[in-house]
Structure formats: structure tokens, C-alpha cells
Amino acid sequence: MTDGWRLTVRERPPLRVEVGSLNPQALATLTVSEVERLPLPMGRRNIALAEIFKSEGQPGPRVTFQGSCERLDGIGRNLAEGEILVEGDAGHEVGTGQSGGEIRIAGSVRDEAATGRSSGVLIIGGNAGAFLGAPKPGERLGMRGGLVRIAGNVGPRAGDRMRRGTILIGGDAGEACGARMVAGTIAVAGQLGAMPGIRMRRGTIIARGAPDGPPDTFAETGQADLIIFKLLARRLAEMAPWLALLMDRPVRRAVGDLAVDGKGELLLTG
Amino acid sequence: MIVNGVAIEDTFAEAFGMRATRLLLTADTAPWARIAAENLTGFATSVIGCGCEAGIERVLAPEETPDGRPGVSVLIFAVNSAELAKQVSTRVGQSVLTSPGSACYSGLDAPEFIPVGKNLRYFGDGFQLSKQILGRRYWRVPVMDGEFLVEETVGMVRAVGGGNLIVLGTTRAEVLRATEHAVSAMRKLPNVILPFPGGIVRSGSKVGSRYKGLIASTNQAYCPTLKGLVASRLEAGTECVLEIVIDGLTADDVAAAMRAGIAALCEVGAAGGVHAISAGNYGGKLGPFHFHLRELAP
Numbered sequence: 001m002t003d004g005w006r007l008t009v010r011e012r013p014p015l016r017v018e019v020g021s022l023n024p025q026a027l028a029t030l031t032v033s034e035v036e037r038l039p040l041p042m043g044r045r046n047i048a049l050a051e052i053f054k055s056e057g058q059p060g061p062r063v064t065f066q067g068s069c070e071r072l073d074g075i076g077r078n079l080a081e082g083e084i085l086v087e088g089d090a091g092h093e094v095g096t097g098q099s100g101g102e103i104r105i106a107g108s109v110r111d112e113a114a115t116g117r118s119s120g121v122l123i124i125g126g127n128a129g130a131f132l133g134a135p136k137p138g139e140r141l142g143m144r145g146g147l148v149r150i151a152g153n154v155g156p157r158a159g160d161r162m163r164r165g166t167i168l169i170g171g172d173a174g175e176a177c178g179a180r181m182v183a184g185t186i187a188v189a190g191q192l193g194a195m196p197g198i199r200m201r202r203g204t205i206i207a208r209g210a211p212d213g214p215p216d217t218f219a220e221t222g223q224a225d226l227i228i229f230k231l232l233a234r235r236l237a238e239m240a241p242w243l244a245l246l247m248d249r250p251v252r253r254a255v256g257d258l259a260v261d262g263k264g265e266l267l268l269t270g
Numbered sequence: 271m272i273v274n275g276v277a278i279e280d281t282f283a284e285a286f287g288m289r290a291t292r293l294l295l296t297a298d299t300a301p302w303a304r305i306a307a308e309n310l311t312g313f314a315t316s317v318i319g320c321g322c323e324a325g326i327e328r329v330l331a332p333e334e335t336p337d338g339r340p341g342v343s344v345l346i347f348a349v350n351s352a353e354l355a356k357q358v359s360t361r362v363g364q365s366v367l368t369s370p371g372s373a374c375y376s377g378l379d380a381p382e383f384i385p386v387g388k389n390l391r392y393f394g395d396g397f398q399l400s401k402q403i404l405g406r407r408y409w410r411v412p413v414m415d416g417e418f419l420v421e422e423t424v425g426m427v428r429a430v431g432g433g434n435l436i437v438l439g440t441t442r443a444e445v446l447r448a449t450e451h452a453v454s455a456m457r458k459l460p461n462v463i464l465p466f467p468g469g470i471v472r473s474g475s476k477v478g479s480r481y482k483g484l485i486a487s488t489n490q491a492y493c494p495t496l497k498g499l500v501a502s503r504l505e506a507g508t509e510c511v512l513e514i515v516i517d518g519l520t521a522d523d524v525a526a527a528m529r530a531g532i533a534a535l536c537e538v539g540a541a542g543g544v545h546a547i548s549a550g551n552y553g554g555k556l557g558p559f560h561f562h563l564r565e566l567a568p
Contacts, residue, residue, distance in 0.1 A: 147404075164402060185401070204401065227296075227373050227419045228401055228410050231337040235403050263399060 004060030004082075005035065007053040009067030015043040016091060017052060019065075020077030023084060024101075028059045065090070070110075076103040079120060092129075095122040096136060098146065108152065112136075114167075119146040130155035130174065133162050141182065143167070149239050156193065159186045162203065168240040178205040181264060185232065189242045201261035206246060209270035218256030218266060225250040229267065271564050275540025276547060278567045283434045283528065284551035285559035288323075288347045289354045290429035290519055291384060292377030294330065295366060300340035304329070306372045307342035309365035314346070314357075315466045316515075318475075318486055322348040322357040323431060323517050325463030336375045337419075343377055345463045347431045347517045354426060355384040363390050367411070367418050374418075376406075378425030387420035430559050433516035433524035435531050436474065436492070436548040438508050444543025445510040446470070448535055453514060455534035461523040462516055471513045474550065489550075508545050521559050529566040536568055 005027050018041040027035060036050035049055065062083040065075065073091040076084045079101045086094075089107035098117040108126030116136035128150050133143035134157055142161040153171035159178045167186045175193035178186050181200035188207035197205050198215050206229065214220070229251075233244040246269040254266045271278045295310065297303040307326050314324035324346040335341035346361070348354035366372050367390060374386065387409035391398045394411040400422070401408050407422040435452070439445035453469035456462065464470075479487035490496050491503040492511045504511070514531055518524035538544050549563055 166403075185403075202399070224416065226410070226417055227337050227339075228408060228417065230339070231373075231408070231419070232401070232403055234336065234338050265399075 004062030004064065005055060005057045006064045006066065007049075007055050009052060009065070009069055009072070010054055012068040013042060013052050013071050016071050016073050017042045017047075018074050019072045020074030020093070020096075022049075022063055023076065023079050024059075024061050024063050024082030025080060027063060030059065070107075075105075076101075076122070079103060089126065094124070095120075095148075098122060111155065114143055114148045116142065116144070117146055117148075117165075118144040119165075121146060122148045124148075124150045124152075126150075127152035127171070128154045128158070130157055131160060132158040133165075133167055134158075134160035143184065147239065153190070159184065159205075162186070166236070168236065168243070170240070170242065173207070177207075178203065178264075181205070187232075187236075187240060187243055187246070189240070189246070197257060197264055197266050199257050199260050200264035201257075202263040204265050204267065206243070206251075206267045206269065208246060208268070210266070210268055214254040214266050214268075215257065217259040218254040219258060219262075221253045221255050223250040224253040224267070226253075226267075271567060273536040273539075273567060276536050276538075276544050278532065278536075278563050279546060279548040280564060281549050282551055282554070282563065283432070283549035283561040284554060284557040285430050285432040285434075285521070285524060285561065286349075286557040287559075288317075288349060288429045288431035288517065289351045289426055290345055290347045290431075290517070291354060291358060291424050291426050292327065292519075293344045293346065293358070293362070293386075293424060294335055294341050294375040294377040295344060296330075296335045296337050296339040296341040296373045296375070297369065298339060298371040300329065302369065302371055303340045303342045306366045306369035307344050309369065310361050311344055311346075311465075312365070314361075315471070317347075317349050317353075317431070321353060322346050322361075323463070323465040323515075324357075324361070325465045325517075327460065327463055328457075337373060339373075345461075345517070345519070347429055347463075347465075351382070351384060351426060358384060358386055358424065359389045362386055362420065363393070367393065367413070367420070370415055372418065374420045376421045376424035378427060380425030380427045382426045383423040384426050385422070386424050387422040390418075390420055393418075427519060429517065429519050430521050430524050431517040432557060433518065433528055433559070433561055434550050435514045435516075435528060435535070435563075436550060437512050437514070437535060437544060438492075438504065438546040438548060439510055440507065440543040440545065442510040445512050448538040448542050448544045449512045449514060451538055452531040452534040455530045456514065456516065456527045459523070459527050459530060461519040462527040463518075464514055464516055464527075466513075466515055469514060471515055472511075474511065474513045477552065503548075505545070513550070521561075524559070525561055525566060528561055528563075529568075532563065532566055533568045 039046035078097040111129035156174035172190035192210040311324040330341035391409040475486040
């Protein structure tokens with residue numbers, strides 16, 4: 001018996017399917033037959049949930065997706081409370097607009113995960129694609145709060161226009177990580193791609209290294225031994241044990257982007 | 271009631287409602303954390319003249335502090351929230367911000383709070399940075415040894431101030447030794463401070479004075495040199511009186527500290543020069559908290 005719904009993909013769908021409506025709150029009052037009849041957009045038409053999923057369980061605080069989920073988009077979209085688990089990979093826009101609760105993806109996700117989210121926890125066991133925590137299309141700000149943890153690598157422009165919150169990346173980050181960042185913290189256990197923090201106004205990007213160095217519009221402020229990052233490492237020790245190792249020595253600090261507000265910082269520990 | 275030759279008087283300590291906060295101060299080394307804490311809590315024996323009552327609650331091991339460095343936990347008490355806010359900002363600004371390597375965090379999770387970093391950040395003259403970690407905001411103020419890190423606000427609670435024990439005995443040396451023993455037992459307890467020098471006050475006061483404008487003056491009934499002159503509370507042979515004042519986060523904390531103090535004084539006993547234990551009150555009409563000595567006796 002589960003404490004919520006368990007949705008198992010029968011076979012990989014022929015087109016991408018939008019499943020953003022399947023969260024614990026939305027399914028809280030439905031019977032099995034009502035769940036099976038829920039319409040899900042696939043391509044240009046809607047299909048019944050039962051065409052794709054075998055559904056088991058009952059209303060509860062959790063929804064679990066099983067099977068081949070990489071063509072499911074919008075998992076955990078606008079989640080406000082409760083828990084969503086994916087026992088494998090997931091598609092685009094995971095956790096976009098999330099305002100609470102917890103989403104855990106065992107595998108990797110594609111582009112635009114965590115966009116426009118404001119709170120809650122998103123944990124990704126594999127890699128993430130481009131524009132992690134960036135603004136939703138047409139919006140001015142990216143992620144506005146909460147915690148995102150990725151065990152592997154992320155694609156380009158992670159944290160684009162991020163406003164608040166924390167992104168922890170266990171691998172490497174692609175190019176322009178933290179571009180146009182307004183505030184918040186991005187910590188990368190590995191290396192940053194080209195142009196990290198380009199046009200960032202405030203906020204912090206921590207990484208082991210940046211092979212291309214900070215952009216030219218950053219000013220080096222020398223070696224820093226900053227208490228705030230010892231505090232950060234301790235507060236996030238459970239989520240990112242590697243952070244304490246990064247912060248246990250003075251780090252190279254560059255401040256920028258001086259082409260804009262210039263109050264952001266890039267901390268390179270390697 | 272006599273325990274080990276010590277008379278426990280049938281009276282009570284009368285205490286008052288106060289507002290309190292706990293600050294956690296850290297530094298690169300334990301001695302520097304203590305220096306910051308001692309400066310912060312200096313000149314904070316009594317609200318009568320200092321604006322607040324403050325003291326070191328205990329020393330914190332690195333694993334107990336927010337940033338993993340050695341630290342000290344400090345409690346500060348004031349008569350109302352506005353005065354507490356003023357005292358905390360002024361004291362942290364002058365005594366902790368200035369102390370090498372220091373950082374200052376809230377040590378209380380409470381629904382009410384007072385600003386600290388929120389005010390002190392302006393020392394950064396526009397170069398200050400804020401960082402929010404898991405819902406709590408910290409200010410990073412650039413200073414000459416790096417950054418002064420201070421939490422934006424600290425928790426504030428309703429607390430109890432003015433619990434007390436009055437120790438009467440033979441000579442100054444013996445009564446001081448016995449009172450020190452009680453202080454050391456009481457300081458082992460959490461959530462309390464003993465704000466006077468070394469935890470002990472020798473100038474017990476009464477309300478008012480024969481001089482206009484003086485709100486407190488010496489309590490002549492307990493002064494051994496005035497025994498034959500005034501309505502003295504001292505018996506023949508009692509040549510020294512010392513007092514311990516206790517502020518605590520709750521009435522239970524104050525009672526626990528008084529209980530520990532009375533037990534320690536009784537342990538010293540008449541053989542150690544303690545004749546009696548008394549307590550100060552105002553007839554029970556001013557303070558809402560009454561701690562009856564005989565209920566706390568061993």
C-alpha cells in the first residue's frame with residue numbers, strides 16, 4: 001500500500017505528454033476511475049490518463065511516477081505541497097512554478113527544470129539540461145526561492161535571472177551559469193563553463209574552478225576567508241557535503257558584473 | 271527551617287517580567303569569542319543604570335555554533351522590547367562588530383524578534399551584502415579583517431528578571447567563598463545569567479533614597495557597619511551579606527537556579543560561615559513572580 005497515487009507508464013508514449021496537472025492536491029479527491037479518465041495533453045490532442053499510465057493507490061500526500069518517464073513534461077508543475085517522486089528520468093520543465101513541497105527525481109531531467117519556482121525542494125539524482133532555475137517564458141525573473149540539488153551536471157544558463165534561493169550542483173555547470181543573476185546562491189562541486197555570472201547584479205556563484213576565468217567585467221578581490229560560506233556549508237551539509245570541503249580554505253574571489261550592479265561574487269576554490 | 275546549620279528564612283524573592291534575547295557570538299578562536307562576549311556583556315549588571323542586564327550563559331564548542339567556530343552564548347534582558355532592541359544594537363555595534371574575526375547570530379527561535387544586522391549593516395556604507403540561507407537573512411559588512419557577519423534579526427521572548435538569594439554569614443572571606451560556590455553551581459544551568467560582577471552583588475539596594483532624584487540606595491538593614499544604628503536585619507555575629515541576582519528565560523529556569531544555589535549554600539553550611547539565606551522582595555505587590563525559599567530548599 002502506498003500513501004498516495006502510483007502511476008506507472010505502460011509504454012513509452014509516442015509523443016511528449018504534459019503531466020503538470022498530476023500532483024497530490026489535484027488527485028486528493030478523485031477515485032481510481034476518475035483518475036484514469038483525467039485528460040492529458042499529448043501533441044495536439046488530449047488523451048485519457050489510463051492510455052499511458054497504470055494507476056494504483058489512493059489519495060495521499062505523494063504521487064509516484066514509475067516506468068519510462070523521459071517523455072513526461074511538467075512533472076511537479078506548480079506543486080504547492082506534498083511530494084512527487086520519479087523513479088527514473090523525467091522530461092522538460094520539472095518543478096516549474098513550484099511553490100512548496102518536495103520533488104525527487106532519481107534520474108536526469110531535460111531543459112527548463114525549476115524555472116520560475118518560488119519555494120520547496122527539488123532533488124535530481126542525475127543531470128539537468130539547459131536553463132535550470134531560469135525564468136519561465138515571458139517572465140522577468142527566474143527561480144525566486146527554495147532549494148534545488150542536482151547530483152550530476154547541468155547544461156547552459158543554470159540560474160539565469162535567478163532572484164533568490166539556492167542551487168547545489170554536484171558535477172559541472174555549462175556556459176553562462178548564473179547569467180543575469182539578481183541574487184541567490186549557486187554552488188558547483190566541479191567546474192564552471194565559459195562566462196560564469198555574466199551580467200549578474202548580486203548573488204554568489206561558488207565553484208571548484210572556472211577554466212576560462214571570470215569574465216573581464218569582474219574585479220579580482222584576492223583571497224578571501226569568509227565566514228558566511230562556512231555557515232552556508234554547515235547549513236547545507238546534509239544536502240551538499242562537498243560544500244564544506246570547498247570552503248575549508250581561503251578562496252579566490254572576483255566581484256561583478258561591473259557592467260551592471262556589480263555586487264555579485266564568484267568564488268573559485270580550486 | 272534549618273539545613274546544615276543554615277537558616278532558610280520564610281520569605282520569597284520577587285521577580286519581574288522582562289524581555290530577553292540570546293546571541294551566539296563566534297570568533298576564530300575561543301579566547302576571542304570570549305573577549306567579544308565579555309565586552310558585549312560588560313557594564314550590564316542592572317537595568318537601573320546600565321539599560322540592560324547581560325551575561326555569558328555558556329561557552330559553545332565549535333560543533334554547537336552556526337559557523338563551526340568556537341563561540342559563546344549570551345543572554346540579554348531589558349525592561350521592554352524597545353530598550354532591548356536599542357541595547358542589543360548598540361552593544362553588538364560597539365563590542366562585537368569591533369572584535370577581530372567575530373560573527374553574531376540569533377540564539378532563539380521565537381515568533382517575536384528585534385533588529386540587529388538590519389541596523390548595523392549601514393556601517394558597510396553601501397558595500398554591505400546580504401545572504402539568505404534557508405529562510406534566515408544575514409548581513410556581510412566589510413571590515414578590515416574580512417567581513418563582519420551578523421544575522422538580520424534575533425529572537426526575543428518574555429523572560430523573568432530579578433530572582434535573588436541573599437547570603438548572610440560570618441566574615442567577608444567565608445561568605446564570599448560560600449557564595450562563589452553557589453554561583454558556580456548555578457552557572458551550570460541553562461537559560462539563566464547572574465549579571466553582577468562574578469555573579470555576586472555586595473551593594474543590595476532598596477527603592478528610593480533620602481536624596482531627591484535617586485531611585486535606589488543602600489539597603490541599610492543589611493549593612494553590618496550600621497547594625498547598632500538602624501533597624502538592622504542582621505544578628506550578632508553576622509558580619510557580611512552578599513546577594514546573587516538571577517535572570518532567566520522562564521520562571522522555572524530562575525527557580526531551578528535558585529534551588530541549585532540554596533543547595534550549594536547549605537552544602538557549605540554553618541561550618542563554612544553561612545548563617546542564613548534570605549531573599550529580596552517588595553511585599554509581593556510589584557513583581558508577578560514569587561520564589562519562596564522554603565519551597566526551593568533541599
